[in-house]
Amino acid sequence: MPRLEEYRQIVGADTIEELRLLAGYLKGRTMLHVNSTAVGGGVAEILNRLMPLFSELEIAARWELIKGGEAFYAVTKKFHNALHGDRQEIAPKDYQVYEDVLDQNLSQMNCEADLVFIHDLQPAALVKKRKGLKNHWIWRCHIDLSQPDSQVWEFLKPYVEAYDACVFHAPSFAQKLTIPQIMIAPSIDPVSDKNRELEPHEVEAILERLKIPTDKPLVTQISRFDYLKDPLGVIEAFQKVNPYVDARLLLVGGMADDDPEGAQVLAQVQEKAKNNPDVIVLCLSPTSHIEINAIQRASAVILQKSLREGFALTVTEALWKAKPVIASAVGGIPLQVVHKYSGLLVHSIEGTAYAIKQLLSEPAYAKKLGQNGREHVRQNFLLTRHLRDYLLLSLFILNRQSDFIHLSLPDGTLKSQTSTIINP
Amino acid sequence: MPLKAKEPFRFFTRLSLTAATGNKAKDLKSLVEHLKVASEAVIYQHTHRFLQQHQFLAPEPPNDFAYWVTNILQDEKLGERLEAIDTVRFSSLSDLRQAVIEVLEKGLTQNGSSREVPEGKEFHFMRSIRFSIPTPYQALDLAQFADCLKKVSISSLYLHIFEAKLRPPLGVNDFSYWFENELQELDLAQKVANLDPYTHTLEGLRSKIVTLIEKRLSEINYATP
Numbered sequence: 001m002p003r004l005e006e007y008r009q010i011v012g013a014d015t016i017e018e019l020r021l022l023a024g025y026l027k028g029r030t031m032l033h034v035n036s037t038a039v040g041g042g043v044a045e046i047l048n049r050l051m052p053l054f055s056e057l058e059i060a061a062r063w064e065l066i067k068g069g070e071a072f073y074a075v076t077k078k079f080h081n082a083l084h085g086d087r088q089e090i091a092p093k094d095y096q097v098y099e100d101v102l103d104q105n106l107s108q109m110n111c112e113a114d115l116v117f118i119h120d121l122q123p124a125a126l127v128k129k130r131k132g133l134k135n136h137w138i139w140r141c142h143i144d145l146s147q148p149d150s151q152v153w154e155f156l157k158p159y160v161e162a163y164d165a166c167v168f169h170a171p172s173f174a175q176k177l178t179i180p181q182i183m184i185a186p187s188i189d190p191v192s193d194k195n196r197e198l199e200p201h202e203v204e205a206i207l208e209r210l211k212i213p214t215d216k217p218l219v220t221q222i223s224r225f226d227y228l229k230d231p232l233g234v235i236e237a238f239q240k241v242n243p244y245v246d247a248r249l250l251l252v253g254g255m256a257d258d259d260p261e262g263a264q265v266l267a268q269v270q271e272k273a274k275n276n277p278d279v280i281v282l283c284l285s286p287t288s289h290i291e292i293n294a295i296q297r298a299s300a301v302i303l304q305k306s307l308r309e310g311f312a313l314t315v316t317e318a319l320w321k322a323k324p325v326i327a328s329a330v331g332g333i334p335l336q337v338v339h340k341y342s343g344l345l346v347h348s349i350e351g352t353a354y355a356i357k358q359l360l361s362e363p364a365y366a367k368k369l370g371q372n373g374r375e376h377v378r379q380n381f382l383l384t385r386h387l388r389d390y391l392l393l394s395l396f397i398l399n400r401q402s403d404f405i406h407l408s409l410p411d412g413t414l415k416s417q418t419s420t421i422i423n424p
Numbered sequence: 425m426p427l428k429a430k431e432p433f434r435f436f437t438r439l440s441l442t443a444a445t446g447n448k449a450k451d452l453k454s455l456v457e458h459l460k461v462a463s464e465a466v467i468y469q470h471t472h473r474f475l476q477q478h479q480f481l482a483p484e485p486p487n488d489f490a491y492w493v494t495n496i497l498q499d500e501k502l503g504e505r506l507e508a509i510d511t512v513r514f515s516s517l518s519d520l521r522q523a524v525i526e527v528l529e530k531g532l533t534q535n536g537s538s539r540e541v542p543e544g545k546e547f548h549f550m551r552s553i554r555f556s557i558p559t560p561y562q563a564l565d566l567a568q569f570a571d572c573l574k575k576v577s578i579s580s581l582y583l584h585i586f587e588a589k590l591r592p593p594l595g596v597n598d599f600s601y602w603f604e605n606e607l608q609e610l611d612l613a614q615k616v617a618n619l620d621p622y623t624h625t626l627e628g629l630r631s632k633i634v635t636l637i638e639k640r641l642s643e644i645n646y647a648t649p
Contacts, residue, residue: 014577021557146544171548174444181444183550392441392476396553403465406556 001052002383006191011384019384022391023057024407025407029394031061032113036076036122038065040254040286041224042186042313043119043142046386049189053387061147064109066123072101076122082149083121083156084228084308107309111135112381115394118163136397141165142186142310145173156351164397169311169332180401182393185335187386188316188377193289195320198297206294212250212280217300219356220250225265225283228308229253230328233349235272235279237305240353242278245360249279252295254286297323301359301366305352309333315374316381319343319373324366326355328408336381342373428564429606433598435561435576438583441553442469448546452497455489456528458549464517467515469552471511471520472586486511489524493531497539502531512586515594518546556583566607566644570637579628585629599633612640 008016027131031054035043046111047063054061056060068076075094082088086117102125111129118126119140139160145153145168157177160166188195207214219238231251237248251269255262266283273279284291296302302318302325309331311391316336325343327333337343344355359366399405445466449455459467470488486507494503505527513522532538561576563569573581584598593601597617604613615636624632 017559018577018579021437021559024437168444171444171550172544174446174548176446179618181446182553183442206493209519304602348557388439389441392439392553392555395555402553403551404556407558409558414542 002049002189002191002384004053004056007382007384011382012189015384015388019057019388019391021285022388022395023059026391026394026398027058027278029059029115029398030113031115031117032111032115033061033063033111033119034066034111034123035063035119035127036066036068036073042311045192045194045313046186046189046383047119048191049383050387050390054385057391062113066105066109066126067103068101070260070418071097073122076170077260078119079152079156080143081153081228085147085149086228086308088149088152090149090152099125102128115397117390121156124156124159127159130162134269137163138393138397140168140184141161141168141173142311143173144170144308145175146170146331148175165393165401167393170335180396182396184309184386184389184393185332185381186313186316187381187383188313188320189383191319194293195317196293198290198293198389203294204299206291207298210282210291210295212282212295212298213248214298216278217245217360218295218298219247219248219301219303219360220252220295220299221303221305222252222295222314223306224255225262225269227261227265228306230305230307231265231269232272233307234303234305234352235269237303237349237352237356238279239276240350241357242276245357247278247300247356247360250282250295250299251280252284252292253287254280254284279298292317293321296323299323300363301326301356303352303356304328304333305346305349306330306333312336315343316377319370320377320381322367322370322374324359324369325373326352326359334340336376338376339372342376343369343370425598427607429602431606432564433569433572433602433606435559435563435572435580436582436583437557437577438555438558438587439555439579441555442473443551443553445549445551447549449549450546451501451540452493452499452528452532452535453538455492455547456525456532459521459525461526462521462549463551464521465551465553466549466556467517467521467524469550471517473522475551487524488547489528496541496545496547499531499535499539500530502527502535505531513588515589517590566609566612566637566641569640570634573630573634573637578630579631581626609640611634 004016004019033047036046051061051063063152075097078088078090078094082090106126106129110131114135116135116137117140118124120142124139127137163179165182167184168174168180169185171183188268215281221234225231234251270281273281296318302323304312304315304327306312306328311332315325315327315333319336319342325337326346327337327343331343334345337345339345346355395405447458449458490503503598509523511520559576559580561572563572569620588598589595600613600617603609611620616633619629619632
């Protein structure tokens with residue numbers, strides 16, 4: 001379990017003190033986070049790391065999961081893709097499946113907490129339960145809503161507007177809504193197994209165990225096996241440069257509980273890769289954190305050729321390891337990769353192929369991109385910044401959503417005339 | 425010995441959240457239209473936030489309007505004029521807003537028709553939600569002040585040096601005000617007021633102020649028998 005002290009060396013003592021200061025105003029408050037999966041995907045990973053820190057700061061935070069079934073997750077996957085702007089066939093009964101499953105969850109879930117954070121669309125309709133509870137509800141959206149399918153968005157919008165506020169990763173995801181839309185980027189945890197420093201011998205041992213040869217530079221994409229991550233496009237891009245560069249492509253993925261398409265995509269990827277010995281496809285369990293860490297550190301170049309993205313924490317992870325990254329200019333990726341400064345942004349298979357060739361043949365340039373990327377992540381995308389933003393968001397909600405909030409000392413010894421009372 | 429203040433200097437810190445307004449501009453004309461009716465929290469967000477977000481780099485584009493006009497709209501000449509607006513010289517956000525609008529309107533007049541950016545590259549208007557938070561640090565004299573200044577976060581420094589100018593007494597940073605009015609350290613107050621924030625990162629500014637105070641402290645100690 002992470003402890004705040006572990007971050008002091010990485011983010012500085014003043015950042016840790018600031019967190020303790022802020023948490024003082026929320027001491028004793030209760031918080032509930034709800035999402036649809038305990039493992040796999042960025043949301044679960046972040047919650048796993050944040051919950052112990054809330055406890056350490058004396059904020060009683062719980063994490064609950066909604067219960068769905070195969071049919072429910074097939075529907076929410078379609079909704080998810082449609083909200084990302086992908087065309088989907090959605091039948092009226094799909095909306096019914098969604099409502100029915102959420103209604104079942106409503107009757108079983110205890111939503112009593114001062115602040116309820118609902119993550120993503122799967123549990124979004126739980127907000128129906130807020131009637132009579134007199135607490136505060138926040139919808140945390142982790143997907144790219146810049147070009148949502150209008151039918152699905154119109155279905156979801158009344159639920160979203162029943163919240164006190166919603167949270168998006170990037171300004172381009174914002175919508176015309178009656179509630180405040182707060183911008184909070186996600187984060188990675190620098191002390192977790194996925195991101196902590198590893199000794200070269202540890203990296204070597206893990207790659208040996210996974211039977212990944214290191215005789216050639218590794219060009220790696222780590223992502224769920226999902227059409228929107230375009231693993232087939234990655235293979236095509238690699239095949240274009242394969243005759244000219246001596247490298248291997250490594251496609252590493254796992255499958256999340258709430259993604260029923262994974263097995264089908266994996267089969268297609270394996271089929272496309274089978275005739276090229278330089279393409280390695282590896283399916284790891286969602287808890288293979290240290291393995292992912294070692295693979296990223298052993299790679300020469302990291303790819304994230306997504307067609308749509310919420311944020312792409314795999315990019316954040318790679319940048320934190322000072323790796324040169326080639327990534328699509330979609331979703332939250334341009335917030336992380338500033339073209340030719342902290343990585344290369346691409347828009348096509350051809351562009352990806354060219355960028356692979358460029359970075360493999362210019363290692364000094366690749367190294368500089370990686371170094372800049374690491375500093376950018378240190379400043380903006382580490383867990384401590386995320387924690388601070390959640391604390392500020394909680395204070396904003398509890399302070400009746402004023403744009404200018406003056407706080408007195410938590411013990412009440414310093415009050416200004418303009419201060420608002422946060423414990424009404 | 426240095427004077428003791430009657431009123432201690434309490435270090436506060438400034439933290440902020442960013443909220444989207446849902447408004448966006450695709451050309452100069454719509455940028456000006458939205459700017460005219462935007463709240464002061466929006467003006468603050470696009471003119472002051474950069475200092476906090478990019479504290480580790482200097483120099484930085486002074487405001488988001490300049491960045492968008494230069495890099496997205498690709499009107500470098502107009503972008504340069506927007507960059508030249510001296511944010512910290514303004515003692516009110518409404519004056520700053522007016523200055524930005526004047527430059528943009530001049531650009532509109534000179535450029536004639538307005539160029540549009542491709543979809544996805546629009547200027548998104550956002551507003552800043554500001555939190556003013558007292559830290560446990562307070563000082564009664566220069567030595568204590570220097571000690572606290574070494575420990576507070578750079579968000580605190582930002583609040584007392586930059587944002588202080590936007591509230592009464594207008595145009596004065598909090599440190600200089602306290603040095604002058606509580607410790608009668610007029611020269612030190614002036615030296616701190618004269619520091620050009622654009623030529624330092626916030627960390628650089630911190631160390632510069634600490635050095636000025638320590639120098640003054642050694643002068644006082646030397647002069648005291």
